[in-house]
Every structure is written in structure tokens, then in C-alpha cells.
Amino acid sequence: MLGFLVMIIEDIIYRLIKLLLYTAKEENTVVTPTKLQKIFFLLKEEKGVDLGLEFKPWFFGPYSSKLQDLIDKLIEIGEVDVEEEEVRDPLSGEVIAYKRHYVLVGEFTPSNDEKEKEIEAFFREWVRKSRSEILNYVYKKYPEYGKYPMIRDKVLSRF
Numbered sequence: 001m002l003g004f005l006v007m008i009i010e011d012i013i014y015r016l017i018k019l020l021l022y023t024a025k026e027e028n029t030v031v032t033p034t035k036l037q038k039i040f041f042l043l044k045e046e047k048g049v050d051l052g053l054e055f056k057p058w059f060f061g062p063y064s065s066k067l068q069d070l071i072d073k074l075i076e077i078g079e080v081d082v083e084e085e086e087v088r089d090p091l092s093g094e095v096i097a098y099k100r101h102y103v104l105v106g107e108f109t110p111s112n113d114e115k116e117k118e119i120e121a122f123f124r125e126w127v128r129k130s131r132s133e134i135l136n137y138v139y140k141k142y143p144e145y146g147k148y149p150m151i152r153d154k155v156l157s158r159f
Helices: 002-026 033-047 065-076 114-127 131-141 149-157
Strands: 056-058 061-063 080-088 095-104
Touching (some): 002 065, 002 080, 033 065, 033 095, 033 131
């Protein structure tokens, strides 16, 4: 019975990940790995939607390894794609990193369910914000998730 409930919750999370990516596409913005983690964290903390995702302090604030596993599964089965943009050193021109963001593959139709519409509106509000705005908000409101103060302080110094 417990295994069945876990499958149902995972299906809900898969749908919500796709709903977030659908909303981002509609808003002509991107969802980075960090942005995905923070929006789902805020869904739990601010909307009270508990999906059983345990968030722990990490480099860029709250992080759920289970959420990352689920997005990785959607990538593996071809329902989500990862697009990468090279980041080059301005002096040498060498590639020093990649900016990654997730893209929904295929069609998605939001539900008429009131709860899902409420979550979609929440996603729309947060997906419009930059990664830095979201990090700033999370670090200020939930400082206990700022495991690495140097990164937190750098983000907060921008605002």
C-alpha cells in the first residue's frame, strides 16, 4: 500500500514539474535547476503543499535530492530536455561553465482542477522572477537554509 501511495505522489510531482515548465514557456522565461528547487520549496513553505520532498540546506539554499531525482527521470524518459549555454572566461575565451535550464518536451494541458489552477498561478508569479530575486527572497525569509554564508552573502549584497 505504501509503495502505491509513493507512486501517486511521484506522479503528482511529475505533473507539477511539467506544469512549472509549461508556465515558464508561456511566460517566455527559463527554469534553471536552482529556480526549480526554490519554487518547489516555496510551494511547500508558502502554499502548504507538502509533496514529501525533504529540503536541506545546500550551496544555493534549500535543495531536495528527491526532486532532483524526479526531474532527472523526466529527462531520461524524454519528457524534459536540458538546454545548456556556454559561459566563457572574458579574458581567455575558454569555456568555464554551463548555464543549464529545463525545457518541457511535447504538449501539456493544464487541468481545470481548482487546486492545480491555484498552483499554476503560484508558479506563474515565481517563474517571472529572476533566479537572483528568488534566492534573495529565500535567503532573507529562510536563513536557516543558507548553509554556505559566502554564497548567501554574495546574493544578498546585490539587493
